[in-house]
Amino acid sequence: MRECAYSKADGRGAAGPPTLARRAMSEAVGTALLVAAVVGSGIMAERLSGGNTGVALLANSLATGGALVALILTFGGISGAHLNPVVSLVGGAAGELTAIAVVAYTAGQCGGAIAGVVSANIMFGEPVVAWSNHARAGWPQAFGELVATFGLVATIIGCARQRPDAVPFAVASYIVGAYWFTVSTSFANPAVTVARALTDTFTGIRPQDVPLFVAAQLTGGAAAAALFRWLLPRDQTVAVRAAG
Numbered sequence: 001m002r003e004c005a006y007s008k009a010d011g012r013g014a015a016g017p018p019t020l021a022r023r024a025m026s027e028a029v030g031t032a033l034l035v036a037a038v039v040g041s042g043i044m045a046e047r048l049s050g051g052n053t054g055v056a057l058l059a060n061s062l063a064t065g066g067a068l069v070a071l072i073l074t075f076g077g078i079s080g081a082h083l084n085p086v087v088s089l090v091g092g093a094a095g096e097l098t099a100i101a102v103v104a105y106t107a108g109q110c111g112g113a114i115a116g117v118v119s120a121n122i123m124f125g126e127p128v129v130a131w132s133n134h135a136r137a138g139w140p141q142a143f144g145e146l147v148a149t150f151g152l153v154a155t156i157i158g159c160a161r162q163r164p165d166a167v168p169f170a171v172a173s174y175i176v177g178a179y180w181f182t183v184s185t186s187f188a189n190p191a192v193t194v195a196r197a198l199t200d201t202f203t204g205i206r207p208q209d210v211p212l213f214v215a216a217q218l219t220g221g222a223a224a225a226a227l228f229r230w231l232l233p234r235d236q237t238v239a240v241r242a243a244g
Contacts (some may be wrong), residue, residue, distance in 0.1 A: 010088060020104055023046035023079035028115070029121045030075040031083045035116025035195050036123075037067035042203035061179035065172040072168035084189040085109055086149060086221035087156060106191070111197035121199055123152070132197050132204025136184060141225065142216040144184035149179060149220030152188045157228045188215045 018026070041063030045056040073082040082088045092102035121128055135220045146175065151174060159170045178186035187193045187205070193214055197207045 002010040018078050020101055021103070024104040024108040026075045026079035026108075027082060027088075027105050028112035028170050030071050030079070030081055030189060031109045031112035032119065034064075034067060034071055034083050035113045035192055036119045037116075037200050038064050038192065039117050039120035039201065039203050040123055041122065041200045043126065046202040047124075052083065057185065060203065061176045061185075064179070065176035067158035067167050068172040068175055072094050072171060076168065076181060078110065079105070081146070083109060084152075084193050086153060086189065086217055089218070090153060090157075090221055090225045095221075109191040110194065113189075114198065117195040117198045121201075124201075126201060129237055130200040131228075132200045132206050134200070134204040134206060136205045136209045136213070139186045142212045145187060145216035146220035146223075148178045148182045148184060148186035148188040148200075150224045151215040151220075152186075153221045153224035154192040154228065157225065160234065161232055161234075187213060188217060189218075193217070 024204070042060045043058070045059035048068050049056040049059070055120065072081045075083075080091075082105060088097060088105040088109070091097040092099060097105065102167070118128055120126075121130070137160075152171070155170050155174045156167065159167045164169070175186060175188070178188065185194070190213075193205060193210055195228050196203055197210050198204075
């Protein structure tokens with residue numbers, strides 16, 4: 001994936017570009033580490049914050065942002081470091097990923113997200129899998145996810161086409177901010193949302209709340225992609241970079 005990816009690097013080396021299997025594995029491992037960071041830091045933050053939810057959320061958001069920068073830089077040159085089915089679907093809709101690649105990426109992301117939750121649960125002595133009882137219901141929460149995902153996809157597309165080297169830092173900064181300015185604390189990722197239903201800890205979400213979150217995320221991502229097709233058409237990208 002080129003324009004919508006977290007990194008513009010294409011991962012080419014002496015042996016040529018990475019195979020689809022390698023790219024899908026990159027997405028799986030990267031997403032697993034991301035979710036382990038989200039859930040693990042949430043558990044640690046809750047245990048150390050003495051019941052202060054604000055302090056716990058601050059620690060959780062900063063840990064997630066730091067992990068995102070590292071993971072995007074690490075896996076961006078292999079698969080683009082989408083780590084998110086919405087990003088891959090946007091790339092597929094734009095013709096930047098084949099349908100087979102979208103399926104492989106999404107499967108890797110979903111499998112990796114579940115592995116990340118399981119890993120975090122094991123590390124902190126929680127049940128390996130436990131359905132979450134953390135309610136995140138209602139249209140305000142769903143709208144928060146729409147806004148969070150819209151902003152995330154807008155950040156990725158806008159920066160990838162104008163300031164590609166800044167994408168890892170811009171994405172991480174946005175996610176840290178969105179933890180605080182959205183009522184849903186910015187899941188903004190269907191694979192992460194599904195996986196977080198499997199941990200009854202600080203970052204969990206009840207299984208019955210997952211479908212509305214995912215629908216909102218897909219809607220927000222599609223809206224951002226549609227807007228940027230008009231705001232920043234591909235034939236103007238080079239001119240914008242030159243002007244900048």
